[in-house]
Amino acid sequence: MWRAKISAYCLLPTHYHMLIQTPEANLSRCMRHLNGVYTQRFNRYHHCDGQLFRGRYKSIMLDADSYLLELLRYIHRNPLRAGLVDKVDTYRWSSHRGYVSESKEWSWLNKDFALSMLSEDRRQSQRLYRQFVEMEDPDEITQILEGKKLPSVLGDKRFIDWVKGKFYTQKTHEEVPESRVLAPSRERIKTIVCQAYSVGREDLLVSRRGVDNEPRKVAIYLIRLLRGDALVEIAREFKISKYSSVSSIIERVKRQIGSDRKLQKRVKEIETQILKSQEQT
Numbered sequence: 001m002w003r004a005k006i007s008a009y010c011l012l013p014t015h016y017h018m019l020i021q022t023p024e025a026n027l028s029r030c031m032r033h034l035n036g037v038y039t040q041r042f043n044r045y046h047h048c049d050g051q052l053f054r055g056r057y058k059s060i061m062l063d064a065d066s067y068l069l070e071l072l073r074y075i076h077r078n079p080l081r082a083g084l085v086d087k088v089d090t091y092r093w094s095s096h097r098g099y100v101s102e103s104k105e106w107s108w109l110n111k112d113f114a115l116s117m118l119s120e121d122r123r124q125s126q127r128l129y130r131q132f133v134e135m136e137d138p139d140e141i142t143q144i145l146e147g148k149k150l151p152s153v154l155g156d157k158r159f160i161d162w163v164k165g166k167f168y169t170q171k172t173h174e175e176v177p178e179s180r181v182l183a184p185s186r187e188r189i190k191t192i193v194c195q196a197y198s199v200g201r202e203d204l205l206v207s208r209r210g211v212d213n214e215p216r217k218v219a220i221y222l223i224r225l226l227r228g229d230a231l232v233e234i235a236r237e238f239k240i241s242k243y244s245s246v247s248s249i250i251e252r253v254k255r256q257i258g259s260d261r262k263l264q265k266r267v268k269e270i271e272t273q274i275l276k277s278q279e280q281t
Contacts, residue, residue: 002022002024002026002029002030002033003022003023003024003026004020004021004022004024004026004030005020005021005022005023005110006018006019006020006095006108006109006110007019007020007021007068007072007095007109007110007111007113007114008071008072008075008076008094008095008111008114009075009094009095010075010076010078010079010091010093010094010095010096011093011094012078012079012082012084012093013084017074017075017078018075019062019068019071019072019075021110027059031057031059035052035053035057038052039051039052039053058150059152060150060151060152060153060154061152061153061154061155061163062154062155063153063154063155063156063159063160064113065155065159066154066155066156066159067141067154067155068113068114068117069114069117069118069132070137070138070141071141071145071154072114073132073133073135073137074137074141074142074145075094075095076088076094076095076096076099076133077133077136077137078094079091079093079094081137081142088133088134095109095111096133098111099111099114099115099126099129100126100129100130114129115129118132164183164184183226183227183228184226184227184274184275184277186223186227186229186237188274188277189219189222189223189226189227189274190204190219190223192270192273192274192277193215193218193219193222193270194215196215196266196269196270196273197214197215197218199215203215203216204216204219204238205238205239207239207240214263216238217249217252217253218253218266218267218270219238220234220238220246220249220250220253221249221250221253221254221267222267222270222271222274223237224246224250225271226271226274226275230243231243231244231246231247234246253267
């Protein structure tokens, strides 16, 4: 029905982790269905009512080549870190047993690709998997996944740049949460604005009463438009004492774009160039 492929899971007393592949790019629908049906059955069984899960699920887009095995191990070692068991093998509520079993009851588990990364020989891959899971998680992984703010994308620079270029323009899509991290950097925006106007970076900081600094205004406007940065952050970036002044600049550029076709065309060309450069990184 959903064509989702589950590669790992671990149920814990307060939450659960799942490694899932969604070829149809329908993660939100899958999670809504899964959590909704489970909540209904849980409430019916325990004679409860109302919400079971607090807030929206947290998701990370994963670079399989760099982090698939690390995340697989992290998920299956969760009960150990939580002090629920002394050995991974003794925990019933995870997919670990599916990776070391040939039983048909685990045929639904999408484990072949992960095991093939260890060895092409099935028995050898299962043996290597056991050894791999017995090793502790590296500090890098635990710091990332147990931090207060999870990353939206986990992978090397090449992968992250590819995601930024491919998905930033879909930032309003429900399947691309926290897309601000995919936005072009302030430095990229300022660089392209400077190139378009043939000015130096320092010119973007110049503000003189009665003197129009179009490149500065356009850079401020595009940073707000493409990144959604807070007015306070933009004020700090451009050495502006009051964030209300940033709001005034942005509103003034909007009005000018509406009445000045040349400015409208120029700003659109700069915006297009910024997004194009984002795709090429």
